[in-house]
Amino acid sequence: MTVLIEVEHLVAHYGERCILDDVSFTVHEGEILVILGASGSGKSTLLKHMVGLLRPTAGTVRYHGQDLIHMEEEERAALLRRVGISFQSGGLFNSLTLADNIALPLREHGGFDEATIQALVRMKLSLVGLADAGHLLPEELSGGMKKRAGVARALALDPEILFFDEPSAGLDPITAAGLDQMILSLRRLLGLTLVVITHELTSIYTLADRALMLDQGKVIFLGSLAEVPRSTHPRVRQFFQRQPPARAVAATS
DSSP: OOEEEEEEEEEEEETTEEEEEEEEEEEETTOEEEEEOSTTSSHHHHHHHHTTSSOOSEEEEEETTEETTTSOHHHHHHHHTTEEEEOTTOOOOTTSOHHHHHHHHIIIIIOOOHHHHHHHHHHHHHHTTOTTOTTOOGGGSOHHHHHHHHHHHHTTTOOSEEEEESTTTTOOHHHHHHHHHHHHHHHHHHOOEEEEEOOOHHHHHHHOSEEEEEETTEEEEEEOGGGGGGOOOHHHHHHHTTOOOHHHHHHHO
C-alpha cells in the first residue's frame, strides 16, 4: 500500500504546554484516516502541522517522501497546492458569491482562462450538490450548504489529499449523514485520500478505514475499527462506548 504522508515523532508546544507528544503515523493512498479524540486532545493542532500552518518543536511531516517542514517556502507552497482543506467554518469569504469563492484559487494559482474557470466552478459545485447555488453569498446558505461549499472550494485545484476539520460540527443528524455520504462519493469518484478530524461516532463508523485516537497529545490507538474492541486503553473504551471518565462518574454520584 502506497504511503502518501508520513508523520514522524511530531512534538508541538504552545508556550510551555506540550500539545503533541511524539506523534507518528502514516496515511495510505486512497484511504480515509479519521483522527479523533476529546476536545483539547490535539486533533486540530495536528491538522495544522500536517498542512504546514504551524512548525513543530521537533519531528517532521513528509509527503511522497518530501520533508514539508524543512523545504524551501516556494517548494512547500507548490506541494501544498496538491492538498485541499475543508475548514469547520467553511472558510468562505463573505463578500464573494459562492462561485467567486471557488474561482479565487483557480485565478490565483491555476493559470486558466476565464471560460475554463467558470466551467471548473460549475463542475466543483455539481460535485457537492450545489449546482444552482453559485450566485448566492455565504450568508444566504444554510449550515449544511456552507459545509458543502467549503468542500467545493477545497476541491478547486484538484487535490490528491483532502483534509476535513470537524465536517459534521453543528449539523443536524440528517444533514450530517448526507455530508458523510458526499465524502464517500468524492473518494470514489475522484480517487482522493482523505484525513477527517471528528469526534462524531456516527461519522467515524461511516467513514473510517482506519482511526487514530489522541489523548493529551499522545497516540493511544491506531488501527481499523474492527480492532477497537481489542484495545485495553480505558480512554479508547470510554470514547467508543460513550462512557464518562471514572472521576466524572464519581463526582455525580
